Every structure is written in structure tokens, then in C-alpha cells.
Amino acid sequence: MLRLALALYHYFPYGGLQRDFLRIAGEASGRGHEVTVFTTAWQGEIPDGLDVRLIPPRGWSNHRRLHDFAMDLGEILAKSGPWDAVIGFNKLPGLDWYYAADPCYVAAIAETRSCFYRLTSRYRCYAQLERSVFSPQAKTRILLIAEPELAKFRTWYGTSAERVVLLPPGIARDRVAGPDAARLRVQARQALRCSDEELILLQVGSAFRTKGVDRSLLAMAALPESLRQKVRLLVAGRGDALPMERLAGRLGIASQVSFLGARDDVPQLLLAADLLLHPARTENTGTVLLEAMAAGLPVLTTANCGYAGHVNAGEGGWVTPVPFDQTIFNHKLAEVLLSPERVARGRSGLDYVRRTDIFSMPEKALDAIEAAAAGSRP
Secondary structure: OOOEEEEOOOOOOOOHHHHHHHHHHHHHHHHHHHHEEEEOOOOOOOOOOOEEOOOOOOOOHHHHHHHHHHHHHEEEEEEEHHHHHEOOOOOOOOOOOEEEOOOOOOHHHHHHHHHHHHHHHHHHHHHHHHHHHOOOOOOEEEOOOOHHHHHHHHHHOOOOOOHEEEOOOOOOHHHOOOHHHHHHHHHHHHHHOOOOOOOOEEEEEEOOOHHOOHHHHHHOOOOOOOOOOOOEEEEOOOOOHHHHHHHHHHHHHHHEEEEEOOOOOHHHHHHHHHEEOOOOOOOOOHHHHHHOOOOOOEEEOOOOOHHHHHHHOOOOOOEOOOOHHHHHHHHHHHHHHHHHHHHHHHHHHHHHHHHHOOHHHHHHHHHHHHHHHHHOOO
């Protein structure tokens, strides 16, 4: 049995990082390890097998609170050790393992911000925390879920590839459409009061601007009138919907857009929909892309999403290029909605999921952690 410390700044039930954290924590507990979680806040029920310890947040800004969490965590771990492994789900100093759910921060800033932004305390704080994990002097091993990011970390920090363990995605197996999918689709559409003639677009994810909900609204508004009248957009996720609702109003499509909030029935929404939209501004992975393919739902996304390669490999939808061009995305949405290939792409994506390992991330992560604790190479 290993004594494991898991560090996550904030747990809430509907975040992609949080779901991955819970899968890894559950796998560790299921293998009989002692799992202690350190966090500033926990929303929802605490699963059996986890000892959750709250560290009160300090500081006035988000970056300062994360910095102080890192400092407080270091002191607590030193007093409560020894630990067989300290596993972080945020970039923190002193970790044995970091689960790399976020993209390379300094690379993203270099691509999207002016050089003056690098003078801010926010940038300096996040860059310092990232450097503590990825610099050549760091001993932290990396659990990487988006292979394209490795080149960025190596470019900016010189991170050794020997410290990196590449993981497969970690989609829950119950996301795969079963033999009763057609019946469940009918039930889900009836629950949403969707007619057979409506084309249901679905977007799933928190942080609406980051996920590109405004891009989806603009593309929907640009559809030919005869097609647009048949389309309805459902947005499921946690975030500030008001700016997007105002945009939908200005575009004249407010009556065709529903913001559903955070939902526990995303699998049913995926079955009910006709197309998943995910034109994210930044997306390290994009778990929902694979969940959609597992449900037999075709996808329209952007090439900067880490899992867009699976969409291409499985022919489970369409991937638009980056840099993002709204006009191209608008045309592609209209083309896809009218395409006779749309249903076939959904079936192709489902076939790909059934023959590809997109499930074993938690198992492979624990295999690597156990191997390192035993003194062998992961």
C-alpha cells in the first residue's frame, strides 16, 4: 500500500480536470492505497476512500491564492510526511508527479498577448509555478494527456522526455452507445421537447468564451434562413451565460438558444443532439470530443484541441484549421448540417472508439506511479 497525497486547488463536479482527478483518486483507492486530498474547497459528496483536507484560501487575486496554496501545501506535506508520492493537478513546486491537464502557459501567452503582459504579477506567478514543474532542475515526473504540448514544454523549458509518461484518454466506458441508443435518443429528445424536424446543436463545457460559445452563436446566426429556422443550440456547462445570452439576442436567435447550466445528464444530451460544436479558443484535450464520438454524435471542432487528432483519425466529424477564421467556421457549419455524411461520420466515430483505447488513463497513471514508487522506470 502506498501513502499518496493528491493536490487540487478546487474541486467541483463538472470540470474536466476535476473528473480526471476523481478517476485517478478512485483508481488509487480501489487498489488499496491510502489517498489524502489537499484542496481549498470541495463541492459535492466525498467518495469513499478519500481523506479530504481543506487548506483555507488566502490572497486577493486568483494567482495569489494559488501561490499561497502552494506555499501552505508545502508546509503541511513536510509536517505530515513521509509520502510515497505527491501528485499535483495544478502546477505546484515540490511535486513527484504532475497531471498535465493544462497547456503550456508561457507558450500560450507568447502566442496571444503582448510582451507587456509578461510584466504583470499574474504572469510572473503562473510562469514561476510552471517553471517549478518543467524546468530541467525539477524532479517532477509528468503525466501527459496531450502529446502536442510536449514539444512546447521542451522548447520553453528543456524538459527531458524521460520524465514524461504519455497517457491515453480517460473516457468512462459507460459513455459508449449501447444497443438501446436509438430508444434513449427518442426519450432524450422528448424530454428536451425537441421535434423530429429540429436539428439540435450541442456545446458542452465550462468557461463559455474559452470554449467558443460566441463562435457557435455567430455561425448559427450566419446560416441560411431556411436552415437556421430548423436549428436549436443547447449549451450545457458552468459559466456566466449573460454575455452569451445578450449576443444571441443581438443576433436575433435568442429563442433558439438554451443555456442549460451544469448538468448530470450529458450522456443523454449527446444522444439527443445531431452535432457537437467545440470551436474552443484553447483546449489542451477536449474530452467531450471523445464522449461525443462514443455516443455516435458527429463533431465540428477546431484543430487546436488536443483530441482533434482522434476526430480526424476516426473520421468522427470535421476539424477546421487554426488560426481560427469565423467565416470558414460559418461555412463549414452550414455544409455539415446539409451533408448526407453527417450521420455516417457519427457511426464512424463510434466504430473508432470501440476499437481504440481511449479509456485506460486512470489505470496507466497508477501503473506509472506504482512503478516509480517501487524504484523501476514507469
